[in-house]
Amino acid sequence: MTWTTRPRSEFGALRAITAGQGPVVVLIHGVGLQADAWNAQIDALSDRFRIIAVDMPGHGQSPLGADDMVLQDFTDCVVAGFDGPALVIGHSMGAMIALDMAIRHPDMVRGVAALNAIFERDGAAALAVKARANSLDGAKVADPTDTLERWFGDTASAERNACDHWLRHADPKGYRSAYTVFAQENGPAADDLATVSCPALFMTGQEEPNSTPEMSEKMAALAPKGRARIIEAAAHMMPMTHAAQVNTALEEFAQEVWS
Template identity: 60%
Template sequence: MTWTIRPRSKFGALSAICAGDGPSVLLIHGVGLRAEAWGGQLDALAQTCRVVAVDMPGHGHSARLKDDPCLADFTDAIVALLSGPTVVIGHSFAAMIALDIAKRHPALVQGVAALNGIFQRDSSAKQAVMARAAGLDGKTAADPSAPLDRWFGEVPSAARDACLAWLCDVDPAGYRDAYRVFAAGDGPSEQSLSGLQCPALFLTGRDEPNSTPEMSQRMADLTPLGRAVILDGAAHMLPMTHASQVNTLLTQFIKETQR
């Protein structure tokens, strides 16, 4: 039931799930998913916060961007949802978006959390992700089996089933657009991290092979108010697989940003 489809509000070309009242929190999901990927967090965070979980452009009920978008295009589209200081939380590719929002719009970001974010991939990881991006034609749905195996292994679960449904339903062009930007990117620059002045949380799983613990720790070390947290037994989809632990960490982080 956690990942049941929920009603949305419209924000121009974007759609989002909105809940709760209090400090402003924006949740941004990863490539191929939709706002319900934050189903494990929405109700918990909405107890004390005003939560907006957006459908990334080209996903869920949100319109695609222009052809061949870049990271700044995703950032510019999503930052339009912010009307005041907000804690911005992004997962996977959206960790790149969240950190870019924090860099380019510091007055609107009270804190930033990058979950399973990448940073300076090695050559083999770059080759693998670029090869996956090259195989996307934007017309036919990508085979979901490979990402599901990377995220969950072969163990059946409700979270795996939910991601399967979303990957099969996503607009192939929207998926391609986002994945190409994700593949071409290398995470935030060292300069942008050292220039962040808001609190920053870098969270990943101990068993994450792509957005590795080392990446999160290095980003935290470069960020003046940054810290890294590595969850034992977790991998790429920790917001879904380790929701309770993630909720505790995010709730505490949001409180810290309000001081």
């Protein structure tokens, strides 16, 4: 897979990669990345669906907006870009946004897929992510070495190189804004998940240490139409590193949602 930068279109106040025709599928990436992180999914899904892969506020080619955004602000920026309904797929913080959209804007969401989503972090994990957020000053790019180690271990790959490039060229203010929200949030409330009436897929990697399989399984049990899928031998960046398995699961889910 070549992780090239694709052209963007306007998407409300944001920018997005668009491809294909058919029922709408919205893709939302995680902190420090950009819409091109979904290249493998865009290629796999765009022959049957209208793909909108969004640059989150302050990421890629999208402007940040306010410095003090909360999760709902990120969600509302995405909601403002289309009329719905859509299958909404998010990865990491993008999964937070996708689930928030399903909870607060159910008329816009035909189905939701939360990839590598966090839910009720334990005390040590919560302290660690908040410490990382507090270390960001918004003035200079954060050293991505530790982040890449968490995502890829010691393995060299084109996917690691692409993420290294995106992280090193991220807007420092945009990165801090999004990471602060990511650190402060602890996943959707259990009572809110119980209100998600659309089909909901919770998918993560078998070797994911932070957005663990147990988290996905708990959320799937709480959502009325939830189901969990665990990708064998995968970790946090599974949409890139295990694209074939992830794409198969998403293609099956999209066909179900839009049948």
